[in-house]
Amino acid sequence: MAAKLEARRTALKTLFGKIVSYFVFATWTAITVIPLFWMGYSSFKSNEELVKDIYAFPRALFDNMDDEYVVITKSLNVILNYDPVADPRERLIIESTTIAPTRRLMVHFLVKDELPPEIARLKPGERLKVSQLPASMRRKISWATIWFNYTASFTRGGLAKKFVNSVLYASVATFFIVLFGLMIGFAISKMAFPKLSAIISGLIGLGYLISINSVIIPLFLLLTSIKLTDTHLGVILVYTAFGLPMSVMLSSQFIRGLPDSLIESAYMDGATIFRMFVSIIVPMTTPVIVTVSIMNILGIWNEFLLVLVIASSEFTKSLPVGVFSFSSLQSTQLGWQLAALVIAVLPAMLVYFMFSRRLMTGVVGGAIKG
């Protein structure tokens, strides 16, 4: 009887533990997912909608068939999206009266030959509705309306250029981090200079204590004195240097575990060190290469302070810095701000969900053994 009661009590206890556990994880997941989800769907809302009802789903930009447009003249502040020399067909230029009116952001150029005559005849200042247009144009305008926040933040914030910069920094710096990391890792774990290797690995291990943030001032002065501030090379150089400690550590650990006989046999065939490195070490270390690459790509993609300090022109700014300055400048254009956030966060999320298992092992390896 007592044993039965005991068993029931433990069963109750585990049930209670389970409920609490699920509650904790479900809440945490909600706190992670809901803000990101809110950010995602709100980036398709018009400014008025965002102010009016914070949680409502987007409607205005999707419900665009009754949007009103006004015919405007071809003035200087209208940026053409076609080449008037190559394509001299006459066009009707219309601008939305609801989305950013008079700011020349929501402008369409309709070829007059493709329009019904009564619309092609409209004079500047006269109005029309989207539903009056032919189906193909309706579709095009509707599409442009839905993605309005995104195109606006891409063009207005110059995010396309910054996106390219971020890709460039992440890929080039990561390439050198992996390459140099493997070279040093191989030399200090498999080549016959143990004393020198100990010094070098100790020196690079010191890099673990120092982050970009802690030497940002001397870095800025150093790069200024060799004229590398505000250049792509300067940014890549710094990212490469600060990525090395983890890369060297993980590679040397892995290469140390490779059998010596493998290297010996390559020597028998008379290969040089560099040949052997490229043809044996590099292919054998793929797991390390992948882990180090993903961790560094994500780290560099998200890095902020270095670029904030050394990039003074639009030419070298990375996406986080671009998004930050854009969102503080456009604090009234809430929709654009959210679209910019999505643009910056989506690639990182994709990489994360593709490689989350590897990232977890990478974090553990990089953190504990360092």
Next chain:
Amino acid sequence: MRRRKGENLLTYFGMVGPGLSVFLFIVAYPIVYSVWLSFTDFNPNRGGAWNLVGLLQYKTMVIDPNFWHSLSNNMIVVAVSVFGQIPIGFVLAYILYRKMVKAQFFFQSMVFLPQFLSTIVIGILWKRLFQADGPIARLIQIVSGDPGAQFDLMLKADTVMYPIGFALIWMYTGFYMVIFLANLQKIDTEMLEAAQIDGATEPQIFVRLILPLLSGTVLVSTILAIAGSLRGFDLIFALTTQGLQRNNAMVLSIFMYQTAFQDFNNPSRFAYGSAISNAIVVISVGLIMMSNRIGKLLNADEEY
């Protein structure tokens, strides 16, 4: 190690050279440079004229109320990391380890996710959520039924660190959870089974067996948390608006940034900024040594 054919110093440096030179130039040299700068009155407004001034910058720092204000905020951040992120991370890892929830990997990757999103984007997003009339305020309005309710914690000097602490826990707990989980999975399960057969209850197993086994991991996590919190910059920078609000929530790295890169009237801004940076490093090394010491003391009376 036996030297092989063609393995001489030249090839060795061919392997080590490119990476090592970049490292020495970009990481090692600035460390020395930073120490030197902090002992001078390096004046960028006069083309970098400098004199050695000894400890002057450090003396200015210790009488600067901004320094103490940022230090105390920074200590809050350290406390949130060490006494918030680490224990919560441990508990979450333990729940996953004892398989108390299904869909383990899904939950695990959800808690871990914020770690890999841009801190700036996360900061801007939470700044929006924390606005006085933003989504969280709206939630409070819906729950409390008071249409005028506002979320004003970010606006007051004495409460601004609460929402920031919340964001910090949300962002970084997953990191410690993953580290603890990996080390929990290394524990020999036979030992746990033996303890269960001997009649040990769950809490007993946790306190007597698992906690001591992971004391090393706790120590490493504490060191990482201290170092990370003292150098952390992006999140608080993005969460706050320049001016009063950022000054209220100022931590040492933001104080350093504002001194060196925004206070253009200060002729020794780089020297003073370097002194602050060096202080950050010294304080984190000090705290790390202290936690090492405490760890050793606590471990000294473990029985095995």
